[in-house]
Each structure stands twice: as structure tokens, then as C-alpha cells.
Amino acid sequence: MKVHSRSDLETLRADGLSTLYPSRLKISVGMATCGLATGAAAVYDALRDEAAARGLDLMLIATGCLGYCQQEPLVDVRMPGRDRVLYARMTADRARELIADLARGELPAEGALAVIPEEKEPPAGLEPAGGLPLLNELPFYARQRKIILRNCGLIDPTRVEEYVARGGYQALAHVLLDLTPQETIDEVLGSGLRGRGGAGFPTGRKWQICHDAPGQPKYVICNGDEGDPGAYMDRTVLESDPYSVIEGLTIAGYAIGARQGYIYVRDEYPLAVERVTQAVARAEELGLLGDSIFDSGFDFSITIVRGAGAFVCGEETALISSIEGGLGEPRPRPPFPATSGLWGKPTVINNVKTLATVPVIISEGADWYAAIGTENNAGTVVFSLVGKVANTGLVEVPLGLTLRDMIEGIGGGGLNGKAVKAVQTGGPSGGCLPARLFDLPISYETLTQAGSIMGSGGMVVMDEDTCMVDVARYFLGFTMAESCGKCTPCREGTRYMHEILTRIVEGKGTPEDLDLLEEVARWVKTASLCGLGQTAPNPVLSTLRYFRDEYEAHVVEKRCPAGVCRALIRLVIQPDLCTGCGLCKRECPAGAISGEKKKPHVIDPELCTRCRMCYDVCPVGAIEIVK
Amino acid sequence: MINLTVNGQPVTVPDGTTVLQAVRAAGVELPTLCYHEGLAPYGACRLCMVVITAPRHALVASCAYPVEEGMVVETNVPEAATARHLALEFLLSRCPQSDVIREMAAKEGITTSRFGAPPPERADELCVLCGLCVRVCREAIGAAAISFIGRGMERRVGTPFDVQSDACIGCGACAEICPTGAIKMEDQGNKRILHTWHTTVELHTCPQCGRFFVPEPMSFLKEMFPEIEDLWALCPECRQQRAARQWIEQRATSPV
Numbered sequence: 001m002k003v004h005s006r007s008d009l010e011t012l013r014a015d016g017l018s019t020l021y022p023s024r025l026k027i028s029v030g031m032a033t034c035g036l037a038t039g040a041a042a043v044y045d046a047l048r049d050e051a052a053a054r055g056l057d058l059m060l061i062a063t064g065c066l067g068y069c070q071q072e073p074l075v076d077v078r079m080p081g082r083d084r085v086l087y088a089r090m091t092a093d094r095a096r097e098l099i100a101d102l103a104r105g106e107l108p109a110e111g112a113l114a115v116i117p118e119e120k121e122p123p124a125g126l127e128p129a130g131g132l133p134l135l136n137e138l139p140f141y142a143r144q145r146k147i148i149l150r151n152c153g154l155i156d157p158t159r160v161e162e163y164v165a166r167g168g169y170q171a172l173a174h175v176l177l178d179l180t181p182q183e184t185i186d187e188v189l190g191s192g193l194r195g196r197g198g199a200g201f202p203t204g205r206k207w208q209i210c211h212d213a214p215g216q217p218k219y220v221i222c223n224g225d226e227g228d229p230g231a232y233m234d235r236t237v238l239e240s241d242p243y244s245v246i247e248g249l250t251i252a253g254y255a256i257g258a259r260q261g262y263i264y265v266r267d268e269y270p271l272a273v274e275r276v277t278q279a280v281a282r283a284e285e286l287g288l289l290g291d292s293i294f295d296s297g298f299d300f301s302i303t304i305v306r307g308a309g310a311f312v313c314g315e316e317t318a319l320i321s322s323i324e325g326g327l328g329e330p331r332p333r334p335p336f337p338a339t340s341g342l343w344g345k346p347t348v349i350n351n352v353k354t355l356a357t358v359p360v361i362i363s364e365g366a367d368w369y370a371a372i373g374t375e376n377n378a379g380t381v382v383f384s385l386v387g388k389v390a391n392t393g394l395v396e397v398p399l400g401l402t403l404r405d406m407i408e409g410i411g412g413g414g415l416n417g418k419a420v421k422a423v424q425t426g427g428p429s430g431g432c433l434p435a436r437l438f439d440l441p442i443s444y445e446t447l448t449q450a451g452s453i454m455g456s457g458g459m460v461v462m463d464e465d466t467c468m469v470d471v472a473r474y475f476l477g478f479t480m481a482e483s484c485g486k487c488t489p490c491r492e493g494t495r496y497m498h499e500i501l502t503r504i505v506e507g508k509g510t511p512e513d514l515d516l517l518e519e520v521a522r523w524v525k526t527a528s529l530c531g532l533g534q535t536a537p538n539p540v541l542s543t544l545r546y547f548r549d550e551y552e553a554h555v556v557e558k559r560c561p562a563g564v565c566r567a568l569i570r571l572v573i574q575p576d577l578c579t580g581c582g583l584c585k586r587e588c589p590a591g592a593i594s595g596e597k598k599k600p601h602v603i604d605p606e607l608c609t610r611c612r613m614c615y616d617v618c619p620v621g622a623i624e625i626v627k
Numbered sequence: 628m629i630n631l632t633v634n635g636q637p638v639t640v641p642d643g644t645t646v647l648q649a650v651r652a653a654g655v656e657l658p659t660l661c662y663h664e665g666l667a668p669y670g671a672c673r674l675c676m677v678v679i680t681a682p683r684h685a686l687v688a689s690c691a692y693p694v695e696e697g698m699v700v701e702t703n704v705p706e707a708a709t710a711r712h713l714a715l716e717f718l719l720s721r722c723p724q725s726d727v728i729r730e731m732a733a734k735e736g737i738t739t740s741r742f743g744a745p746p747p748e749r750a751d752e753l754c755v756l757c758g759l760c761v762r763v764c765r766e767a768i769g770a771a772a773i774s775f776i777g778r779g780m781e782r783r784v785g786t787p788f789d790v791q792s793d794a795c796i797g798c799g800a801c802a803e804i805c806p807t808g809a810i811k812m813e814d815q816g817n818k819r820i821l822h823t824w825h826t827t828v829e830l831h832t833c834p835q836c837g838r839f840f841v842p843e844p845m846s847f848l849k850e851m852f853p854e855i856e857d858l859w860a861l862c863p864e865c866r867q868q869r870a871a872r873q874w875i876e877q878r879a880t881s882p883v
Contacts, residue, residue, distance in 0.1 A: 332670035484779070
């Protein structure tokens, strides 16, 4: 079929509702990359095979990601007439038992995490039962507000019908049939939406500049070149809800006057590439891409470009160069892409999350969106909350929430009850903020003032076992390797800062090194050509600002307070605690541990590489790290 | 026309001028390595950094920044000088053997670098990665025989797979434009060897004197510009002799 009108959308919607809320047993398994990594595929197979063996009538769906990484694989069981229950940390064995229970008409209590409330089409009269909390009342979800991630983990990402059933494509129909391009821009402008790629430039203003710029044709590009270690927001959206991005991109195209869009997605995200390719093909088939969409006379098509793995290609001018077939390296701005971008034509580049937000703004209205968050920082942002925190996962919150709400509220505080020392926001080019600043509200400006950045939304929590010098060195190692090498400060400066930091963690640093480090860091920040170099020193500058005492301990006392830097620690077995079990001796990769069974063992400091394997495996905590 | 001031001195330049061109028009010196008036701005070496204080405060690479009406440019304020000096100090640490870099640094008072020496395998490094060779080959010559390879400190210039290039026409523009003499090229008999690019091209022989004078791959120019057929026929010296002969013969038949 082809979609020509709103009534055709109704047909799709009815079809979507029939699979979203079927009148038979439905099980959805979270099978985005995060779920697959924890074994969701085996769970899926076990559910399918066991149901077949028992002749159980079952609709089995591979859905996307609900964001609660800690609890993956997640399995959502919807039995007609019963509560919709979410099961956590599912295994293949438990999946088979689950099917057996379901075949008897029972919903087992084991592994049940929460009841999923059904917002749009609730089968009437269901009360949460069995003492289970509602999903949105769990501490991890209670403060979240899902706009960008509205469909993630709740729909079959391969079925446009389910996207439509949850309100999808209403916005595009409204824009094409009722609004002019200028009215569309005004709506986005009025919402206060800012670029979710990290820089926070007002999206509506970017569209306006491109709309007003002379030159044809114009282009619109979705930036899905997410490359930060520990961040996976864009990947999740592309894998779990690809149509939201395609709809947002189409609306952007209409607003600025482009007929051609690009989705630039990194090739290291095979599932995202597959999902988005499939979704574009399906949208073309339905006429939701192509000539005269909704018979409006507006033509739009999308080409998918796969990135070849350079972090710098997330920078907009480097990304453009990469699409043009050139070297992935930035060029000086101005001119900005909005006036001279792809092939020298006016081009809008928006992040995946920005575009996924656009349809909701059109549907719900600019005022509705502007009321979420704070003044100048409207709406929601997605963070990947990771590191030494109890609850890890993908979190969407209104701007203005404090770091404390994020880390202690949603994150549940430090891992294993340890005190949280710092948080790093914004990916490898973000800064580390100390715990005493956790009452800062999250916004583009507050994070920048504190020496970090919003970035694309990485949030790495660190506790007392994290060495801040080692952290700075780690992130700098990343930006050094990913620097394209075009401009002198970024190429030579990151290399030299990494050299100094290596000296310091090896116990060879001097107090003068700290001043030199700061001088070079400031130069790289101010003199580099593109955002990569301009932000690369943030981990160094912020740790020097907030954790200078740790640097001084390394260079003056030759001591690593966190007990991380190998050259500055010793591992010793406490004889009164050692039971002589021999586990450390077996596991030691350097063969540095000796001792007779049931007698205290010893570590040869000459052979020991301080890898801490013994520390991790010792069942009685007899290994001491001498700092 | 655009009016701006450079170090307090008013300058008027055409619209579309870069800050660097305005600075030079004002007679103020600024070092550059990656800039060339015949090529598009590149903004890589960061030697031409200046501070603009109006219409907004910014530290910018002057070679790639367009002038604006009422702009106030300062080249010697500490912020700009520090940025230039650190770039020179780092380039000196990268290429301590380059006379050009040493002289450029010395002019700004920098004679040693605090940032160490290159590793032994790059001890004689002369390339500063300004990209002039890559850009002249692509933008001016249209051959695109060389490009950058690798990222960060691994970045270098070469032909695809570091083997003989089919795209190279042996024109030598890369070696000519290189500011530090990093590109090794020599003519041996009827061969032109571009050592740095692992590429050798044949030279065309002058039918009169037998000397080699132009790379054979450049013969495609004859089809593009038929008027140079004559230039191709003889080497510059034989052409000169022929012209002299013709002039003498002309004079002999019609004296002044």
C-alpha cells in the first residue's frame, strides 16, 4: 500500500495496534546491541523453541532497548487480562521455565522486576498486582521523562505500523498538509530545542539560517557518528526506533527546503545500519519517502552513508568531507555548513536525538516542549550513565535536574556502597566534576562553566578507587589517537600532554610538569582548528582544577592515592589473613606468587606487574595495595 | 570595501579578504607555513593566530578568517603571541633539523624547545604537515596523486600504498611549494625521480639537442591547449636559439 492521506495512516495505525496490543500472549525481548551482548539471542531462541515444543500460542518480538542495562536481558510478558510484567536478567534456562509457567496460565514471581503500565491503549481495569512496583516508579525510571526514547524497547523497530500506532508520522502529515516551511521552523524555534550532539546550538535558528541561505539544492544530514567510549545514546535510538529519526529528518528537509537527506552512521554499529536501512526501504515502499509525500508535492529521499571509524568525523565539517568522499578532516569555519556545507551548498546537520525529538515537538506543540526543563535549556537529554554507579543504563531526564539526582537518585549511588568521587560528563572531551559540585543543575552553560561539557551525553561515575591522573591520561590517549593530525596544537599538543601524564603515572613527573601541562592544555584548547582539539584538554584542565592534590601526590610524594598507578603501588599478602588457598598463585599471570598449600603466600615484588589479579580473586581480602 | 584596524592602524580592504591579507596589507608581518595565495585557506599550522577584539573577542587563524566591517585585529597581544610561540616551539620539536623552522622560530625569539626531540626514526623529519603539496597537486594541478595517510602523529603524506603513482605527472609543483624542502626530487638522465613519492617519470627529449626537459606524462596538456604544441617541440634553450636566429634573419632582410 501507499500512504496518501491521514486515513491511510489510520489503516497503518490499526495494524500496529493489533501487534502492539494483541489479544494473545506476547513476549518482547530487548534485542538491541546491549541486550544481545548479555545473551538476549539465546533467551529469544529458548522462548521460541520451548513455546513450539509446548504448542503455546505466542507472539514473540525482538524489540529495542528499555535503557536499564544493569538488568538486561529484559523480557516483557503481556498476557491478555493480566498485568504486563517485565522480567530482568533472563537466562535461557529461566526462559524455558517461564514458558512452562505461562503454558499453565501462571506469571512467575521469580525475576519479575516491575509491571509495565500501558499508556495509550490500556486494556481496561487492570490493577498492578503481586506487590510489583510499576516500571515508572522504580528509582531508575521515576525521575526520567522519555521523549527521545519514547518508543525504545516498546515497539518492534522493524514495523512502521507500531511506530504509527504510537503517534508516529502524525507530525509529518501535519507539517506537510497544514504548515508552511516557515511555520515549521517557528515551531521548532519556539520550543527552545538545542542541538543534542553536544554544542547546544538552537536547532530552529540553524534551520532558519539554512532556509534563508541562497543556493540550491540544500541538504540535511543526520549525524549518527557517535564514537565516544561508553556512550551509546544514538545507537540505541537508531536500533530501537529508526522511524523517529527518519520522520524528524524528513520534517527538517521540508523546513529548510531540501529534497535530499543523509543519515551518517558509523559502520561499527551493524545493527543500527541494518535497522535504519530497512526502515528507509520500508518508508520508500509506503511513500513516506519519495515523490510527493502525503500528496503534498514535497519530495524527499534519504541516503545512508556508513562512517569508516574516525571519531573526528562526528565534527560536522569532517563529516561533510567524508560524505563527499574526501579525507575525514575538519575545515575552518566560517563559512558554517548552514550557508556552505555539503558540496558547498546550504546544509543542516543535526544529531540523531535532536531529530528524534522534532516529531514530538510538532505533535505536542512548541509551548508544551518549552515548559519541560529550564529556561534556555528546554526539553530532555539522554545520558548513558556508566562507571562506578549502582544502576547503569540509558537515562533520559529533563534539563535542570541536578547531577546528584542523576547519580544518587537514578544511579542509586556508588557501586557496592562506595563513595562517589567525581563524574565525567560529555565523553572523552568532557571534564571531571568533583562530588562537591553535584548540586549543579544539568545544563549546557553550567557544565561548561564548571569546566566540562554536555557533549553527546556520556556520564562516567568515578569512586575512590579511580585515579584522576590515570583517568585524564586514558581520555587523552583516546583523543590523541583520534586526532586527525591536521592542525599543530591538536596533533603535537595532545601527544605531548599524553607524554607528560605518562611520566607522572610512572612516578617520573616533576612539579614543573604540572605547569607545563597546564600551559600546553590551554594552548590546545584555544588554538586548535576544530571541536576535537578545542575540547580534548578538558579532562586534564578539570582534573588539575579540582584534583590537583592527586597530581601533587604523584609528582611530589610519588604516591598514587587511589592505588591505581602501577609504578607507584606494591601488592603485599597479609600473612595473618591469607588462608593459603592458592587461588592467587594459580591466577597470577607473572608467576610472582609462591607458597605452600594452607600456608601464607608471598608476592615477589621483582616479578609482580601490579596487575591486581590477585587482589580481585582473593576470597578473604588478604591482598593489600600499599600506596 | 571593508574598514578595520590592525594593531591600531586603519586598513581598508575589499570584501572577501582574509584577516591575514588585511594584516599584510597593513605592513604587519605574520609567520605562515600552510598559507599560499594560490590555494584555498587551510588553517592547519596555526602560526598566523591573531586576536580580534571586535565585533567579538576571539583567537583566530587569520589565514582562514574573513574580515568584517569595524573589526579590530591585534597581532602582538600576549594571547596571540603565546599561541604562535607554542606552535613554533612544537614545530621546532618536531623538525629540529629544518633550517626554515629554526630561522622562523629564532625570529620570534625561540631557539630551543621544551617539548623534546623526535624519536630516532623521525630524527631528520622536515615535513610540518602544512599540506601545501597535497593541495597544490589537487587544487592547482588537478592530479591528486598524493594525500595524507594516517591520523594524529602517524599522519604523513604519500601516494596510495606508497608505490609508483599513475596519477603523478612529475610536474614537481609539490617540491617547489614545500616550505621546508621535505620533498626529494631529482632529474637523472631521461628520468625524473620523486624519491619521497616512490615515483619515477620519463622526461621528454628535445629532438634538436637531445636534452630532457619536460615530464612525458605532461603531454596530455597538448590536447588541452593546442597552442603549446610548439613549446613541446623544442627545449627552452633550443627555442631561444631558434628565436634569436629568426630575429637575425629578419634583421638581415629588413634592416632598421
